[in-house]
Amino acid sequence: MIKIVNKFTCPEQELEEPENILVEIKNFNVWFNDFHVLKDICVRFREKSINCIIGPSGSGKSTLIRSVNRINDDIDGFIHHGDVHFNGYTRGRSIYHKDIDVNNLRTKVGMVFQKPCVFPKSIYENTLLGVKYLKKHSKQEKLQIVEENLNAVSLWKEVSSRLHEKATTLSIGQQQRLCIARTLAVKPTVILLDEPTSSLDPVSTYAIEKLMLQLKEQYTIIFITHNIVQAKRIADYLVFMCEGQVIEEGTKEKLFSNPDKQQTKDYLSNEYCEC
Amino acid sequence: MSAYTNKIVKGYVFGSTLISAAVIILILTVLFVNSYDAVKEVGYGLFTLKWNPSDGKFGILSMLYGSLAVTFLSLLISVPLGVLTAIFTAEILHPKYRVYVKSGLELLAGIPSIIYGLIGVAFFSVWVGKLFDLQSGRTIFTAALLLSIMILPTIITLCDDAFHNVPQRYREAAKGAGLYKHEVILRGIIPIAKTDIAGAVLLALGRALGETMAVMLVIGSIDKIPQPFYNFLVPGQTIMSKLGREIAESAFGSLHFSAMIFMGVVLLVIVLGLTVIVQQHFKTGRLYE
Amino acid sequence: MNRKWSNGAFLIICRLAAAISILTLVFLLSVIVFNGIRAINPEFLLTRSRNFGAEGGIFYQIIGSILLVFCTALIGFPLALGTAIFKSEYLKNRYLLKLSSILIYGLNGIPSIIFGIFGLVFFVHYLNTGISWFVGSIILAIMILPTIVLASYQSINSIPKIYRESAQALGLSKWHVVLQVIIPQGIGGAITGLLIGLARAIGETAPIMFIATAFSGVEVPSSLSGPVTALPTHILILSQQATNPLALQNAWGSSLILITIVFIFSISALFSRVRLRLVSQR
Ligand SMILES: Nc1ncnc2c1ncn2[C@@H]1O[C@H](COP(=O)(O)OP(=O)(O)OP(=O)(O)O)[C@@H](O)[C@H]1O
Ligand SMILES: [Mg+2]
Secondary structure, eight states: OOOOOOOOOOOOOOOSOGGGEEEEEEEEEEEETTEEEEEEEEEEEETTSEEEEEOOTTSSHHHHHHHHTTGGGGSTTEEEEEEEEETTTSTTSBTTSTTSOHHHHHHHEEEEOSSOOOOSSBHHHHHHTTTTTTSOOOHHHHHHHHHHHHHHTTOHHHHGGGTTSBGGGSOHHHHHHHHHHHHHHTOOSEEEEESTTTTSOHHHHHHHHHHHHHHTTTSEEEEEOSOHHHHHHHOSEEEEEETTEEEEEEEHHHHHHSOSSHHHHHHHHHSOOOO | OHHHHHHHHHHHHHHHHHHHHHHHHHHHHHHHHHHHHHHHHTGGGGGSSOEEGGGTEEOOHHHHHHHHHHHHHHHHHHHHHHHHHHHIIIIISOGGGHHHHHHHHHHHHTSOHHHHHHHIIIIIHHHHHHHTTOSOOOSHHHHHHHHHHHHHHHHHHHHHHHHHTSOHHHHHHHHHTTOOHHHIIIIIIHHHHHHHHHHHHHHHHHHHHHOOHHHHHHSBOOOOOOSSTTOOSSOBOOHHHHHHHHTTTSOTTSHHHHHHHHHHHHHHHHHHHHHHHIIIIIOOSOTTO | OHHHHHHHHHHHHHHHHHHHHHHHHHHHHHHHHHHHHHHOOHHHHHSOEEGGGTEEOOHHHHHHHHHHHHHHHHHHHHHHHHHHHIIIIIOOOHHHHHHHHHHHHHHHHSOHHHHHHHHIIIIIIISOOOSBHHHHHHHHHHHHHHHHHHHHHHHHHTSOHHHHHHHHHTTOOHHHHIIIIIHHHHHHHHHHHHHHHHHHHHHOOTTTTTTTBOSSSOOOOSSSSBOBOOHHHHHHHHHHTTTSHHHHHHHHHHHHHHHHHHHHHHHHHHHHHHHHHHHHHO
């Protein structure tokens, strides 16, 4: 099987505001069968801001954020090593600790996928899908939750008259916003978004970018994009990944103006990468 | 609460699977255990020609021969007819009619075998009797004829699928090379669809071997290998028709009963072997119909 | 010139073969319909049979057949759905998956009379149930189990992974995912499989003739044990008296009724499949 050869530890970085860190990934490795996908990842995601992950295709971005809500667990051949800390929730343990309830963890770490995935049910039921089991709600409360969250993604006005129609009748952009509303309804702390705009038209993309800028007031957003211009528009912090490694992380301003690494500079200026 | 219901669902799906698996194992065990007596007492005597329970003679060879002969003969009729018809439905007929043809064939494939039996009794055996001037029209040939009609819809749909699954570009490439339609089909399409057609034939073979009711009613039920062996215009017996006729008459626990079960096991092993081969090597993918 | 000639010949042979096949199959259907129609009248449908079926109607045979497949569905459907869900959602080991496929296809390949014999030995003799219609339903359910399992498995397994992940990402536990995502989206395929299976079960004679049916003189059973009369076994005894024109006529009538019920099931299956395809395209 796989041998963990190098006992690598993350370099202690001097931090401006240490209390600002919400998710902290330490020495994290992932294999799919014997294919080493993530190599000694050390990265921190800041609270109430947009943390943007960029990097070429196949560099392991999706694998990384899918490890934060443990959605990778069910994948055949998934092996991990290392820690993911979720400060304020796991109390010093890794989220992979055996006492952690995955389903509960996932209500704290919501996720939106690249392709909007609504269930063949009504808009109303789709919004409530995650909340329904958390506790019993009255009809009144349910409607309130639906309204509140659809409002949050500015979908309420468009669909309030047809809440009981199939969600599959919505446009793709609306479906993606519905997916975000569905995630917000569970009241997560962190929201993971894996290229949420890459299958959308420019107008819907703009709507979602605007939405994220609002959401970061309340939520910690971890966001993958291929679009460097988009990252420049909305990110607060950037993480640059290449071939399963984090090359550089820091504030957007720093990485765009004077990155430490040459690769970062190449990638950000002309999307070229040789790691 | 959630953990509890979680367990219920897990218990339900796991339980159903266990029952399903147990059923299969149970069927095989029951059959093997009950055929053991015959194997122990009669031994190689099982593979002889004579079947006469009152004499303690339990040779299954005549029935085995009957099963193979009927099946072989029925495939001889239905495979060429079915494959050529499938060429017509898949390659010649306009595609817009395909859905009707397919639906019709699937309905026909579902006609219960007892109704085929009735048709065999009322028409086929009479016709065969008249045509060949026989005392009784219930012969191996009659059974094979009836069986070939029974498996015809299955062969046609499966072969039609096989042709249909050949990508259009092969047809275009062959046509582009200036081939006539028959050359496109014979040289371009059949070689590609070959394995699927073989799968269809094996599947039909399994079905024909296992058929009971229709064959039982028209084969005449005489436990003999015909003289000469290729004279199919005489009554015969297959393993399945023998089981259908005699299992209720033999006392449970007797050697007779055990020998009957043994006969069933022999056929089952052949059919299961075929099924596994088809599933592993041909992947027709539509086996559930 | 020669190639053109053989092309024409080939096409003619194919057309000829198709004509023979189609004529044969049309002949089959019309024989059943025309002979059957003559036997059918309200009295035939609504009275009991007399004189070993040669006279009278087939009322209790129809009831018996419907009772048999109704219970077959009740037993087989939940079992098959559970098995399909387990195979698709819980079973991860590649070898076990392969083994389970082999077992299911194997069960599917077992000739129907073998099920009858199994029922005779295991239920009637080992468990001492005697001739019982309920045992017949159990055996028929076992027989159509692979059909339903395969159809359900195919439709469950073709639900894209993203649906499961989206639901899990909302914090739904596995059982909620099964209930909210897997079953609603897979049930259509399962029902199609059930209909195909029932179409087969109701027409089968061999599995039930030793264990579940009596040939005549039985009405509606009052408990789980005791035999019923059923359409296929009724046709069987009538066709064994084929020299008696009255019996033959009733056999055709029963065949037409049986085939009508079979077609109702298989046409519903066809429609449910077409509907599924339309839905999944959307
Ligand atoms: N389920 C899996 N099984 C095996 N290998 C996988 C699996 N998922 C991802 N990989 C491999 O892991 C590597 C990283 O994949 P990942 O999807 O994380 O990349 P990515 O950075 O998100 O790429 P993209 O930008 O194209 O989405 C790839 O080489 C991919 O082939
Ligand atoms: Mg990705």
